[in-house]
Amino acid sequence: MKVEWPFNRCIICQLPPVLPNKMTEEHVIPAALSGKLKAEFLCKNCNDKLGEKVDHTACSDLEIRRAALEMPNMPQDRLAKINQRLNEGQRFVIRSPGQPDVEAVAKGDLIQPVTFVNARGRLVQPTDLVVKELRRFMLERGKSEAEVRDAIDKYKAGPVGDDIEPTPGFVTHKHSFENATLHTKGSPVRSLLMLKIAYEFLALILGPAIYEPNPAQDKIRSYLENLDDEYPFIEKFPLADKYRIHGIAVEATKPFVSFQVRIFGSMAYRVNFPGYTVPIRRWGYTHDLGSGVDGPVDRDILSPPASSTTKR
Ligand SMILES: [Zn+2]
Numbered sequence: 001m002k003v004e005w006p007f008n009r010c011i012i013c014q015l016p017p018v019l020p021n022k023m024t025e026e027h028v029i030p031a032a033l034s035g036k037l038k039a040e041f042l043c044k045n046c047n048d049k050l051g052e053k054v055d056h057t058a059c060s061d062l063e064i065r066r067a068a069l070e071m072p073n074m075p076q077d078r079l080a081k082i083n084q085r086l087n088e089g090q091r092f093v094i095r096s097p098g099q100p101d102v103e104a105v106a107k108g109d110l111i112q113p114v115t116f117v118n119a120r121g122r123l124v125q126p127t128d129l130v131v132k133e134l135r136r137f138m139l140e141r142g143k144s145e146a147e148v149r150d151a152i153d154k155y156k157a158g159p160v161g162d163d164i165e166p167t168p169g170f171v172t173h174k175h176s177f178e179n180a181t182l183h184t185k186g187s188p189v190r191s192l193l194m195l196k197i198a199y200e201f202l203a204l205i206l207g208p209a210i211y212e213p214n215p216a217q218d219k220i221r222s223y224l225e226n227l228d229d230e231y232p233f234i235e236k237f238p239l240a241d242k243y244r245i246h247g248i249a250v251e252a253t254k255p256f257v258s259f260q261v262r263i264f265g266s267m268a269y270r271v272n273f274p275g276y277t278v279p280i281r282r283w284g285y286t287h288d289l290g291s292g293v294d295g296p297v298d299r300d301i302l303s304p305p306a307s308s309t310t311k312r
Helices: 044-059 062-069 076-089 127-140 145-157 190-211 215-225
Strands: 024-027 038-042 091-095 102-107 110-113 162-167 170-174 181-184 234-236 245-251 257-263 267-273 282-288 294-297
Touching: 024 044, 038 044, 038 190, 044 062, 044 076, 044 091, 044 190, 044 215, 062 076, 062 267, 091 110, 127 145, 127 162, 127 170, 145 162, 145 170, 190 215, 190 234, 190 245, 190 257, 190 267
Parallel strands: none
Antiparallel strands: 024 038, 091 102, 091 181, 102 110, 162 170, 234 267, 245 257, 245 282, 257 267, 282 294
């Protein structure tokens, strides 16, 4: 579900986009977590920053991953797709004895190291990229296809863990992945993720009022702008039942507003905004991850959506 956002200012840094950039599309629940609720209300800068530091890190969070796999009544094809998205966003570190850590990303079924420059200033990159580079390098210097093939063979047969020069002037380093172990990267930034979701949902409710001067709002924004994971007013609450939904609900029945955020049915958080009120009492959004249907709801999201109780 895409919400129209006709206001040309970022809801986080409050600035208009730096030309020639336009406002960029933001998923309130990260796309990497199969979220569908979106609006063009972040500048590229804020979107890139939150995408890198919050959305992608969420994919490495083991509790989030477990919640995704444990949703009940999930059609296999949809579950496979959710899992694939989680893996696409996942960052890894490959650790090999006696060698520096190498960062890697998942691409389809493969975990592929990213290109980096090692301590001796040598470029280390995945084999397919080296082969491509080597070919380009040699063809530019008038070498024949046969010579290119020879050099590629020489590179592939060369020793790992060492510099290798398959053709004069082209030096690369073959990193050894022998005895390598795979680790997920980064620490969970769960509270920042929940704060981001709640704040963006607040913006969808308020519309242009999100830009009005307000110390309570400025405070919330400062956590997001500084990627500060210490926002104190977030509670996790236990759930007895599991549903196959993402959900966000606003509750303004207390003296202040709070947001319920549910990710993959079983991860439930309450994000409180003390000293802050909104002009509605109760409103929510759910996304049924089994059917793909999403939209606004006017009831408590803790009640199961009708579709998740029907037998398949
Ligand atoms: Zn911004």
